[in-house]
Amino acid sequence: MENYYNILETIVLIYAADEGKLKIYLKKKQDEPYKGYWILPCAPLDNQTTLEENAHKICENMTNLNETVMFQNKIFSNLDRNPNNRIIGVSFVAITDKDLTDMKKEDNDKAWFDVEELPKLGFDHAEIIEKVSKEVKKQIVSNYNDMFLSFFPSDFTLPELQNFYENVLGKPIDRRNFHKKFVNQELVIDTGFKTSKGSGRPGTLYRFNIDKMKGKRI
Amino acid sequence: MENYYNILETIVLIYAADEGKLKIYLKKKQDEPYKGYWILPCAPLDNQTTLEENAHKICENMTNLNETVMFQNKIFSNLDRNPNNRIIGVSFVAITDKDLTDMKKEDNDKAWFDVEELPKLGFDHAEIIEKVSKEVKKQIVSNYNDMFLSFFPSDFTLPELQNFYENVLGKPIDRRNFHKKFVNQELVIDTGFKTSKGSGRPGTLYRFNIDKMKGKRI
DNA sequence: ACAAAAGTGTTGCTGTTACACCCATGG
DNA sequence: CCATGGGTGTAACAGCAACACTTTTGT
Numbered sequence: 001m002e003n004y005y006n007i008l009e010t011i012v013l014i015y016a017a018d019e020g021k022l023k024i025y026l027k028k029k030q031d032e033p034y035k036g037y038w039i040l041p042c043a044p045l046d047n048q049t050t051l052e053e054n055a056h057k058i059c060e061n062m063t064n065l066n067e068t069v070m071f072q073n074k075i076f077s078n079l080d081r082n083p084n085n086r087i088i089g090v091s092f093v094a095i096t097d098k099d100l101t102d103m104k105k106e107d108n109d110k111a112w113f114d115v116e117e118l119p120k121l122g123f124d125h126a127e128i129i130e131k132v133s134k135e136v137k138k139q140i141v142s143n144y145n146d147m148f149l150s151f152f153p154s155d156f157t158l159p160e161l162q163n164f165y166e167n168v169l170g171k172p173i174d175r176r177n178f179h180k181k182f183v184n185q186e187l188v189i190d191t192g193f194k195t196s197k198g199s200g201r202p203g204t205l206y207r208f209n210i211d212k213m214k215g216k217r218i
Numbered sequence: 219m220e221n222y223y224n225i226l227e228t229i230v231l232i233y234a235a236d237e238g239k240l241k242i243y244l245k246k247k248q249d250e251p252y253k254g255y256w257i258l259p260c261a262p263l264d265n266q267t268t269l270e271e272n273a274h275k276i277c278e279n280m281t282n283l284n285e286t287v288m289f290q291n292k293i294f295s296n297l298d299r300n301p302n303n304r305i306i307g308v309s310f311v312a313i314t315d316k317d318l319t320d321m322k323k324e325d326n327d328k329a330w331f332d333v334e335e336l337p338k339l340g341f342d343h344a345e346i347i348e349k350v351s352k353e354v355k356k357q358i359v360s361n362y363n364d365m366f367l368s369f370f371p372s373d374f375t376l377p378e379l380q381n382f383y384e385n386v387l388g389k390p391i392d393r394r395n396f397h398k399k400f401v402n403q404e405l406v407i408d409t410g411f412k413t414s415k416g417s418g419r420p421g422t423l424y425r426f427n428i429d430k431m432k433g434k435r436i
Numbered sequence: 437a438c439a440a441a442a443g444t445g446t447t448g449c450t451g452t453t454a455c456a457c458c459c460a461t462g463g
Numbered sequence: 464c465c466a467t468g469g470g471t472g473t474a475a476c477a478g479c480a481a482c483a484c485t486t487t488t489g490t
Contacts, residue, residue, distance in 0.1 A: 003264045005223035046221045047304055051295040075293055075308055077269040086265055090293055177453065179470065200468030201460040395480065397443065418441025419487040
Protein backbone atom coordinates (compact mmCIF):
# COMPACT_ATOMS: atom_id res chain seq x y z
CA MET A 1 0.00 0.00 0.00
CA GLU A 2 2.91 2.32 0.74
CA ASN A 3 3.89 2.49 -2.88
CA TYR A 4 0.60 4.28 -3.53
CA TYR A 5 1.65 7.23 -1.39
CA ASN A 6 2.57 10.24 -3.48
CA ILE A 7 3.84 13.69 -2.66
CA LEU A 8 2.24 16.62 -4.44
CA GLU A 9 3.06 20.25 -4.81
CA THR A 10 1.09 23.19 -6.12
CA ILE A 11 2.93 25.43 -8.56
CA VAL A 12 1.54 28.83 -9.48
CA LEU A 13 2.34 30.65 -12.69
CA ILE A 14 1.44 34.28 -12.16
CA TYR A 15 1.15 36.31 -15.33
CA ALA A 16 0.83 40.02 -16.00
CA ALA A 17 0.94 42.32 -19.02
CA ASP A 18 3.78 44.79 -18.67
CA GLU A 19 5.22 47.09 -21.33
CA GLY A 20 3.29 45.12 -23.90
CA LYS A 21 4.99 41.88 -22.87
CA LEU A 22 3.64 38.79 -21.18
CA LYS A 23 5.51 38.59 -17.89
CA ILE A 24 5.78 35.88 -15.27
CA TYR A 25 6.67 36.08 -11.60
CA LEU A 26 9.70 34.15 -10.35
CA LYS A 27 11.78 33.99 -7.20
CA LYS A 28 15.39 33.08 -6.63
CA LYS A 29 16.00 29.90 -4.70
CA GLN A 30 18.00 30.48 -1.50
CA ASP A 31 18.99 26.92 -0.67
CA GLU A 32 20.07 23.67 -2.29
CA PRO A 33 19.11 22.09 -4.56
CA TYR A 34 19.20 24.66 -7.36
CA LYS A 35 20.47 27.43 -5.07
CA GLY A 36 20.69 30.69 -7.01
CA TYR A 37 18.41 29.47 -9.77
CA TRP A 38 15.00 31.00 -10.37
CA ILE A 39 11.84 29.02 -9.67
CA LEU A 40 8.08 29.37 -9.75
CA PRO A 41 6.23 29.92 -6.47
CA CYS A 42 5.24 26.51 -5.15
CA ALA A 43 4.24 24.69 -1.98
CA PRO A 44 3.71 21.07 -0.97
CA LEU A 45 0.16 19.82 -0.54
CA ASP A 46 -0.88 18.32 2.77
CA ASN A 47 -3.69 15.81 2.83
CA GLN A 48 -6.19 18.17 4.45
CA THR A 49 -6.07 20.89 1.80
CA THR A 50 -7.46 21.12 -1.70
CA LEU A 51 -5.17 22.13 -4.53
CA GLU A 52 -7.19 25.28 -5.09
CA GLU A 53 -6.81 26.34 -1.46
CA ASN A 54 -3.11 25.70 -1.67
CA ALA A 55 -2.76 27.79 -4.82
CA HIS A 56 -4.56 30.72 -3.25
CA LYS A 57 -2.36 30.51 -0.18
CA ILE A 58 0.73 30.88 -2.34
CA CYS A 59 -0.66 34.05 -3.89
CA GLU A 60 -1.72 35.47 -0.55
CA ASN A 61 1.88 35.24 0.61
CA MET A 62 2.80 37.75 -2.06
CA THR A 63 2.17 41.28 -0.91
CA ASN A 64 0.72 43.68 -3.43
CA LEU A 65 -0.72 40.96 -5.62
CA ASN A 66 -4.37 40.98 -6.47
CA GLU A 67 -4.99 37.93 -8.58
CA THR A 68 -7.95 38.45 -10.88
CA VAL A 69 -8.35 34.90 -12.10
CA MET A 70 -6.91 31.63 -10.92
CA PHE A 71 -7.43 28.31 -12.53
CA GLN A 72 -6.14 24.84 -12.55
CA ASN A 73 -3.94 23.83 -15.36
CA LYS A 74 -1.72 20.79 -15.81
CA ILE A 75 -0.17 18.05 -13.74
CA PHE A 76 3.43 16.95 -14.10
CA SER A 77 4.09 13.43 -12.92
CA ASN A 78 7.47 12.52 -14.40
CA LEU A 79 9.47 10.43 -11.95
CA ASP A 80 12.59 12.61 -12.10
CA ARG A 81 11.10 16.05 -11.56
CA ASN A 82 12.85 16.40 -8.23
CA PRO A 83 16.39 15.05 -7.66
CA ASN A 84 15.59 13.78 -4.15
CA ASN A 85 12.22 12.06 -4.26
CA ARG A 86 9.28 11.92 -6.58
CA ILE A 87 7.01 14.91 -6.36
CA ILE A 88 3.98 15.36 -8.56
CA GLY A 89 3.48 18.96 -9.58
CA VAL A 90 0.11 20.57 -10.21
CA SER A 91 0.25 23.90 -12.01
CA PHE A 92 -2.18 26.76 -11.58
CA VAL A 93 -2.41 29.90 -13.67
CA ALA A 94 -3.09 33.23 -12.00
CA ILE A 95 -3.40 36.56 -13.75
CA THR A 96 -3.10 40.00 -12.26
CA ASP A 97 -3.99 43.32 -13.83
CA LYS A 98 -1.72 45.09 -11.36
CA ASP A 99 0.67 47.73 -12.67
CA LEU A 100 4.11 46.24 -12.13
CA THR A 101 6.11 49.47 -11.94
CA ASP A 102 5.83 49.71 -8.15
CA MET A 103 6.30 45.97 -7.61
CA LYS A 104 9.64 46.01 -9.39
CA LYS A 105 11.26 47.84 -6.50
CA GLU A 106 11.04 44.72 -4.35
CA ASP A 107 14.11 42.84 -3.24
CA ASN A 108 16.13 41.33 -6.03
CA ASP A 109 15.28 37.71 -5.29
CA LYS A 110 11.78 38.23 -6.70
CA ALA A 111 11.16 39.52 -10.19
CA TRP A 112 8.97 39.60 -13.26
CA PHE A 113 10.39 38.12 -16.45
CA ASP A 114 9.32 38.30 -20.04
CA VAL A 115 8.22 34.76 -20.89
CA GLU A 116 10.44 34.97 -23.97
CA GLU A 117 13.53 35.91 -21.97
CA LEU A 118 13.73 33.62 -19.00
CA PRO A 119 16.66 33.25 -16.60
CA LYS A 120 18.29 29.98 -15.53
CA LEU A 121 15.49 27.92 -13.97
CA GLY A 122 15.55 25.19 -11.35
CA PHE A 123 13.85 21.76 -11.44
CA ASP A 124 11.65 21.28 -14.50
CA HIS A 125 10.25 24.78 -14.22
CA ALA A 126 11.59 25.83 -17.61
CA GLU A 127 9.58 23.04 -19.19
CA ILE A 128 6.51 23.91 -17.14
CA ILE A 129 6.68 27.59 -18.05
CA GLU A 130 7.15 26.79 -21.71
CA LYS A 131 4.20 24.42 -21.88
CA VAL A 132 1.84 26.50 -19.78
CA SER A 133 2.75 29.80 -21.44
CA LYS A 134 2.07 28.30 -24.85
CA GLU A 135 -1.40 27.38 -23.67
CA VAL A 136 -1.98 30.73 -22.00
CA LYS A 137 -1.01 32.58 -25.17
CA LYS A 138 -3.31 30.40 -27.22
CA GLN A 139 -6.15 31.19 -24.84
CA ILE A 140 -5.49 34.91 -24.90
CA VAL A 141 -5.75 35.19 -28.66
CA SER A 142 -8.62 32.77 -29.12
CA ASN A 143 -11.58 34.69 -27.74
CA TYR A 144 -12.72 37.28 -25.26
CA ASN A 145 -12.46 35.01 -22.26
CA ASP A 146 -11.23 35.56 -18.73
CA MET A 147 -7.67 35.07 -19.93
CA PHE A 148 -7.89 37.95 -22.32
CA LEU A 149 -9.90 40.25 -20.11
CA SER A 150 -8.05 39.73 -16.86
CA PHE A 151 -4.84 41.37 -17.97
CA PHE A 152 -6.29 44.82 -18.41
CA PRO A 153 -8.06 46.84 -15.76
CA SER A 154 -10.13 49.85 -16.64
CA ASP A 155 -8.30 52.66 -18.42
CA PHE A 156 -6.12 51.26 -21.14
CA THR A 157 -5.52 52.66 -24.60
CA LEU A 158 -6.12 50.62 -27.72
CA PRO A 159 -2.47 50.90 -28.82
CA GLU A 160 -1.46 49.50 -25.42
CA LEU A 161 -3.83 46.59 -25.83
CA GLN A 162 -2.64 46.04 -29.38
CA ASN A 163 1.00 46.05 -28.37
CA PHE A 164 0.36 43.25 -25.88
CA TYR A 165 -1.85 41.37 -28.27
CA GLU A 166 0.73 41.51 -31.06
CA ASN A 167 3.47 40.21 -28.76
CA VAL A 168 1.32 37.31 -27.63
CA LEU A 169 0.18 36.53 -31.15
CA GLY A 170 3.72 36.82 -32.44
CA LYS A 171 2.97 38.95 -35.45
CA PRO A 172 1.99 42.56 -36.19
CA ILE A 173 -1.56 43.65 -36.93
CA ASP A 174 -2.77 46.73 -38.75
CA ARG A 175 -3.11 49.50 -36.21
CA ARG A 176 -6.14 51.10 -37.85
CA ASN A 177 -8.11 47.89 -38.28
CA PHE A 178 -7.43 46.91 -34.69
CA HIS A 179 -8.79 50.23 -33.51
CA LYS A 180 -11.94 50.12 -35.60
CA LYS A 181 -12.69 46.53 -34.70
CA PHE A 182 -12.96 47.40 -31.04
CA VAL A 183 -14.69 50.75 -31.49
CA ASN A 184 -17.14 49.83 -34.28
CA GLN A 185 -18.24 46.64 -32.58
CA GLU A 186 -18.42 48.55 -29.30
CA LEU A 187 -16.20 46.02 -27.55
CA VAL A 188 -14.72 48.87 -25.53
CA ILE A 189 -16.27 51.86 -23.79
CA ASP A 190 -14.74 55.32 -23.79
CA THR A 191 -14.02 56.29 -20.19
CA GLY A 192 -13.80 59.96 -21.13
CA PHE A 193 -10.17 60.21 -20.10
CA LYS A 194 -6.99 60.50 -22.15
CA THR A 195 -3.36 59.52 -21.66
CA SER A 196 -0.78 62.25 -21.61
CA LYS A 197 2.58 60.55 -21.70
CA GLY A 198 5.27 61.23 -24.27
CA SER A 199 4.86 62.94 -27.58
CA GLY A 200 2.13 62.40 -30.11
CA ARG A 201 -1.60 62.61 -29.85
CA PRO A 202 -2.96 61.38 -26.49
CA GLY A 203 -4.79 58.08 -26.58
CA THR A 204 -8.36 57.56 -25.46
CA LEU A 205 -8.69 55.47 -22.32
CA TYR A 206 -11.15 52.60 -22.60
CA ARG A 207 -12.54 49.77 -20.57
CA PHE A 208 -13.97 46.49 -21.86
CA ASN A 209 -17.62 46.21 -22.75
CA ILE A 210 -18.09 42.67 -21.48
CA ASP A 211 -21.70 42.36 -22.63
CA LYS A 212 -20.85 43.03 -26.25
CA MET A 213 -18.03 40.52 -26.14
CA LYS A 214 -20.22 37.64 -25.01
CA GLY A 215 -20.11 34.86 -27.56
CA LYS A 216 -17.77 36.71 -29.91
CA ARG A 217 -14.31 35.66 -30.97
CA ILE A 218 -11.25 37.72 -31.38
CA MET B 219 5.85 14.34 6.97
CA GLU B 220 3.15 11.68 6.79
CA ASN B 221 0.41 14.23 6.30
CA TYR B 222 2.01 15.08 2.95
CA TYR B 223 1.29 11.59 1.61
CA ASN B 224 -1.56 11.60 -0.85
CA ILE B 225 -3.30 8.90 -2.79
CA LEU B 226 -4.01 9.53 -6.46
CA GLU B 227 -6.10 7.83 -9.08
CA THR B 228 -6.29 8.20 -12.81
CA ILE B 229 -9.78 8.48 -14.26
CA VAL B 230 -10.37 8.11 -17.98
CA LEU B 231 -13.32 9.57 -19.81
CA ILE B 232 -13.57 7.74 -23.11
CA TYR B 233 -15.75 9.47 -25.68
CA ALA B 234 -17.11 8.39 -29.04
CA ALA B 235 -19.60 9.69 -31.58
CA ASP B 236 -22.45 7.23 -32.02
CA GLU B 237 -25.76 7.80 -33.78
CA GLY B 238 -24.97 11.48 -33.80
CA LYS B 239 -24.64 11.57 -30.03
CA LEU B 240 -21.65 12.14 -27.80
CA LYS B 241 -21.26 8.90 -25.86
CA ILE B 242 -19.15 7.98 -22.88
CA TYR B 243 -17.92 4.59 -21.69
CA LEU B 244 -18.94 3.40 -18.21
CA LYS B 245 -18.79 0.20 -16.23
CA LYS B 246 -20.96 -1.12 -13.44
CA LYS B 247 -19.32 -1.41 -10.06
CA GLN B 248 -19.32 -4.97 -8.72
CA ASP B 249 -18.41 -4.34 -5.08
CA GLU B 250 -19.00 -1.89 -2.26
CA PRO B 251 -18.95 1.04 -2.04
CA TYR B 252 -21.43 2.06 -4.75
CA LYS B 253 -22.11 -1.55 -5.76
CA GLY B 254 -24.42 -1.60 -8.78
CA TYR B 255 -23.73 2.02 -9.66
CA TRP B 256 -21.98 2.99 -12.85
CA ILE B 257 -18.49 4.51 -12.73
CA LEU B 258 -15.75 5.75 -15.04
CA PRO B 259 -12.76 3.50 -15.67
CA CYS B 260 -10.10 4.40 -13.10
CA ALA B 261 -7.03 3.03 -11.38
CA PRO B 262 -4.84 4.11 -8.46
CA LEU B 263 -1.43 5.57 -9.21
CA ASP B 264 1.63 3.91 -7.75
CA ASN B 265 4.72 5.99 -7.17
CA GLN B 266 6.69 4.46 -10.03
CA THR B 267 4.25 5.31 -12.81
CA THR B 268 3.38 8.55 -14.56
CA LEU B 269 -0.24 9.56 -14.86
CA GLU B 270 -0.04 9.27 -18.62
CA GLU B 271 1.22 5.70 -18.42
CA ASN B 272 -1.54 4.88 -16.00
CA ALA B 273 -4.20 6.34 -18.27
CA HIS B 274 -2.95 4.34 -21.24
CA LYS B 275 -2.95 1.15 -19.17
CA ILE B 276 -6.62 1.65 -18.36
CA CYS B 277 -7.45 1.92 -22.04
CA GLU B 278 -5.32 -1.08 -22.95
CA ASN B 279 -7.39 -3.19 -20.59
CA MET B 280 -10.40 -2.53 -22.79
CA THR B 281 -10.49 -4.88 -25.71
CA ASN B 282 -11.53 -3.43 -29.05
CA LEU B 283 -10.66 0.11 -28.12
CA ASN B 284 -8.30 2.10 -30.27
CA GLU B 285 -7.92 5.46 -28.63
CA THR B 286 -7.07 8.13 -31.15
CA VAL B 287 -6.19 10.92 -28.76
CA MET B 288 -5.57 10.98 -25.06
CA PHE B 289 -4.90 14.02 -23.00
CA GLN B 290 -4.76 15.19 -19.49
CA ASN B 291 -7.62 17.17 -18.19
CA LYS B 292 -8.52 18.19 -14.64
CA ILE B 293 -7.63 17.37 -11.06
CA PHE B 294 -10.27 16.78 -8.41
CA SER B 295 -8.89 17.25 -4.93
CA ASN B 296 -11.97 17.69 -2.74
CA LEU B 297 -11.48 15.97 0.59
CA ASP B 298 -14.70 13.97 0.44
CA ARG B 299 -14.46 12.44 -3.02
CA ASN B 300 -14.16 8.97 -1.58
CA PRO B 301 -16.10 7.85 1.53
CA ASN B 302 -13.16 5.91 2.98
CA ASN B 303 -10.04 8.00 2.56
CA ARG B 304 -8.97 10.99 0.56
CA ILE B 305 -8.13 10.21 -3.03
CA ILE B 306 -7.13 12.87 -5.51
CA GLY B 307 -8.53 12.17 -8.94
CA VAL B 308 -6.82 13.12 -12.20
CA SER B 309 -9.04 12.93 -15.24
CA PHE B 310 -7.92 12.10 -18.76
CA VAL B 311 -9.93 12.40 -21.93
CA ALA B 312 -9.64 9.74 -24.60
CA ILE B 313 -11.47 9.71 -27.90
CA THR B 314 -12.06 6.78 -30.20
CA ASP B 315 -13.35 6.80 -33.76
CA LYS B 316 -14.37 3.17 -33.41
CA ASP B 317 -17.80 2.13 -34.62
CA LEU B 318 -19.67 1.16 -31.47
CA THR B 319 -22.22 -1.22 -32.99
CA ASP B 320 -20.04 -4.29 -32.42
CA MET B 321 -18.85 -3.13 -28.99
CA LYS B 322 -22.39 -2.95 -27.69
CA LYS B 323 -22.68 -6.72 -27.63
CA GLU B 324 -20.32 -6.89 -24.68
CA ASP B 325 -21.45 -7.98 -21.25
CA ASN B 326 -24.02 -5.77 -19.64
CA ASP B 327 -21.74 -4.33 -16.95
CA LYS B 328 -19.97 -2.19 -19.55
CA ALA B 329 -21.80 0.24 -21.78
CA TRP B 330 -21.78 3.46 -23.74
CA PHE B 331 -24.09 6.21 -22.55
CA ASP B 332 -25.27 9.41 -24.14
CA VAL B 333 -23.68 12.16 -22.04
CA GLU B 334 -27.13 13.75 -21.78
CA GLU B 335 -28.74 10.57 -20.42
CA LEU B 336 -26.50 9.19 -17.74
CA PRO B 337 -27.37 6.40 -15.30
CA LYS B 338 -26.92 6.48 -11.52
CA LEU B 339 -23.23 7.19 -10.96
CA GLY B 340 -20.91 6.35 -8.06
CA PHE B 341 -18.50 8.62 -6.20
CA ASP B 342 -18.28 12.12 -7.70
CA HIS B 343 -18.25 10.75 -11.21
CA ALA B 344 -21.46 12.51 -12.18
CA GLU B 345 -19.82 15.82 -11.35
CA ILE B 346 -16.64 14.84 -13.19
CA ILE B 347 -18.52 13.80 -16.31
CA GLU B 348 -20.57 16.95 -16.29
CA LYS B 349 -17.57 19.27 -15.97
CA VAL B 350 -15.35 17.42 -18.40
CA SER B 351 -18.07 16.90 -20.99
CA LYS B 352 -18.87 20.57 -20.96
CA GLU B 353 -15.25 21.31 -21.77
CA VAL B 354 -15.04 18.59 -24.39
CA LYS B 355 -18.12 19.94 -26.14
CA LYS B 356 -16.71 23.43 -26.07
CA GLN B 357 -13.51 22.17 -27.64
CA ILE B 358 -15.32 20.23 -30.33
CA VAL B 359 -17.26 23.23 -31.59
CA SER B 360 -14.45 25.77 -31.24
CA ASN B 361 -12.06 24.83 -34.01
CA TYR B 362 -10.73 22.00 -36.15
CA ASN B 363 -8.55 20.56 -33.43
CA ASP B 364 -7.79 17.00 -32.40
CA MET B 365 -11.00 16.93 -30.40
CA PHE B 366 -13.11 17.59 -33.43
CA LEU B 367 -11.13 15.44 -35.86
CA SER B 368 -10.63 12.39 -33.67
CA PHE B 369 -14.25 11.37 -33.57
CA PHE B 370 -14.54 10.63 -37.26
CA PRO B 371 -12.44 8.16 -39.21
CA SER B 372 -12.30 8.24 -42.99
CA ASP B 373 -15.61 7.71 -44.75
CA PHE B 374 -18.28 9.77 -43.11
CA THR B 375 -21.09 11.70 -44.75
CA LEU B 376 -21.63 15.38 -44.14
CA PRO B 377 -25.14 14.81 -42.72
CA GLU B 378 -23.61 12.36 -40.24
CA LEU B 379 -21.04 14.92 -39.21
CA GLN B 380 -23.68 17.60 -38.97
CA ASN B 381 -25.95 15.47 -36.83
CA PHE B 382 -23.16 14.99 -34.28
CA TYR B 383 -22.12 18.61 -34.49
CA GLU B 384 -25.66 19.85 -33.91
CA ASN B 385 -26.08 17.64 -30.87
CA VAL B 386 -22.84 18.86 -29.36
CA LEU B 387 -23.61 22.46 -30.17
CA GLY B 388 -27.13 22.07 -28.82
CA LYS B 389 -28.91 23.76 -31.69
CA PRO B 390 -29.75 23.03 -35.32
CA ILE B 391 -27.77 24.40 -38.24
CA ASP B 392 -28.87 24.88 -41.84
CA ARG B 393 -28.13 21.64 -43.68
CA ARG B 394 -27.25 23.34 -46.94
CA ASN B 395 -24.91 25.90 -45.47
CA PHE B 396 -23.15 23.20 -43.50
CA HIS B 397 -22.58 21.20 -46.63
CA LYS B 398 -21.29 24.08 -48.68
CA LYS B 399 -18.99 25.28 -45.95
CA PHE B 400 -17.08 22.03 -45.93
CA VAL B 401 -17.12 21.43 -49.66
CA ASN B 402 -16.44 24.99 -50.87
CA GLN B 403 -13.59 25.51 -48.43
CA GLU B 404 -12.31 22.04 -49.32
CA LEU B 405 -12.22 21.02 -45.66
CA VAL B 406 -13.23 17.52 -46.71
CA ILE B 407 -12.09 15.28 -49.56
CA ASP B 408 -14.44 13.10 -51.58
CA THR B 409 -13.37 9.49 -51.14
CA GLY B 410 -15.28 8.46 -54.26
CA PHE B 411 -17.62 6.21 -52.30
CA LYS B 412 -21.28 6.59 -51.37
CA THR B 413 -23.48 5.37 -48.55
CA SER B 414 -26.37 3.09 -49.42
CA LYS B 415 -28.46 2.78 -46.31
CA GLY B 416 -32.16 3.56 -46.08
CA SER B 417 -34.20 5.57 -48.50
CA GLY B 418 -33.24 8.85 -50.06
CA ARG B 419 -30.31 9.92 -52.13
CA PRO B 420 -27.04 8.27 -51.02
CA GLY B 421 -24.53 10.52 -49.29
CA THR B 422 -21.01 11.13 -50.48
CA LEU B 423 -18.36 9.68 -48.17
CA TYR B 424 -15.66 12.14 -47.19
CA ARG B 425 -12.53 12.32 -45.13
CA PHE B 426 -11.04 15.42 -43.50
CA ASN B 427 -8.59 17.59 -45.41
CA ILE B 428 -6.36 18.39 -42.47
CA ASP B 429 -4.08 20.77 -44.38
CA LYS B 430 -6.94 23.07 -45.36
CA MET B 431 -8.20 23.11 -41.78
CA LYS B 432 -4.93 24.34 -40.32
CA GLY B 433 -5.45 27.67 -38.62
CA LYS B 434 -9.15 27.86 -39.48
CA ARG B 435 -12.01 27.97 -37.05
CA ILE B 436 -15.31 26.23 -37.19
C1' DA C 437 -45.41 8.78 -58.67
C1' DC C 438 -44.06 10.09 -54.24
C1' DA C 439 -41.46 10.51 -50.02
C1' DA C 440 -37.00 11.00 -48.16
C1' DA C 441 -32.54 12.39 -48.00
C1' DA C 442 -28.52 14.72 -50.46
C1' DG C 443 -26.76 18.37 -53.06
C1' DT C 444 -26.68 23.33 -55.71
C1' DG C 445 -27.71 28.49 -56.37
C1' DT C 446 -28.64 33.31 -54.95
C1' DT C 447 -28.72 37.23 -52.12
C1' DG C 448 -27.61 40.17 -48.42
C1' DC C 449 -25.06 40.99 -44.22
C1' DT C 450 -20.95 41.11 -41.17
C1' DG C 451 -16.44 41.31 -40.36
C1' DT C 452 -11.59 41.33 -42.16
C1' DT C 453 -7.79 43.18 -44.96
C1' DA C 454 -5.28 46.51 -47.20
C1' DC C 455 -4.73 50.57 -48.03
C1' DA C 456 -4.68 56.42 -47.93
C1' DC C 457 -5.53 60.16 -45.18
C1' DC C 458 -6.44 63.39 -41.07
C1' DC C 459 -5.82 65.07 -36.03
C1' DA C 460 -3.49 66.29 -31.58
C1' DT C 461 0.44 66.77 -28.86
C1' DG C 462 5.68 67.78 -27.58
C1' DG C 463 9.99 69.60 -28.90
C1' DC D 464 6.65 73.32 -38.24
C1' DC D 465 7.68 68.76 -38.04
C1' DA D 466 8.17 64.33 -35.89
C1' DT D 467 5.41 61.14 -33.28
C1' DG D 468 1.71 58.65 -32.27
C1' DG D 469 -3.69 58.33 -32.26
C1' DG D 470 -7.92 58.27 -34.96
C1' DT D 471 -11.17 58.10 -39.39
C1' DG D 472 -12.57 56.56 -44.34
C1' DT D 473 -13.14 53.43 -48.08
C1' DA D 474 -13.21 49.58 -51.27
C1' DA D 475 -12.48 44.54 -52.17
C1' DC D 476 -13.20 40.27 -50.38
C1' DA D 477 -14.36 36.05 -47.50
C1' DG D 478 -17.48 33.68 -44.76
C1' DC D 479 -22.15 33.18 -42.77
C1' DA D 480 -27.31 33.10 -42.65
C1' DA D 481 -31.50 32.70 -44.88
C1' DC D 482 -33.82 31.32 -48.21
C1' DA D 483 -35.83 28.33 -52.92
C1' DC D 484 -34.78 24.74 -55.85
C1' DT D 485 -32.89 20.28 -58.04
C1' DT D 486 -31.08 15.41 -57.94
C1' DT D 487 -30.89 10.60 -56.59
C1' DT D 488 -32.36 6.90 -54.24
C1' DG D 489 -36.19 3.28 -52.06
C1' DT D 490 -41.06 1.81 -52.02
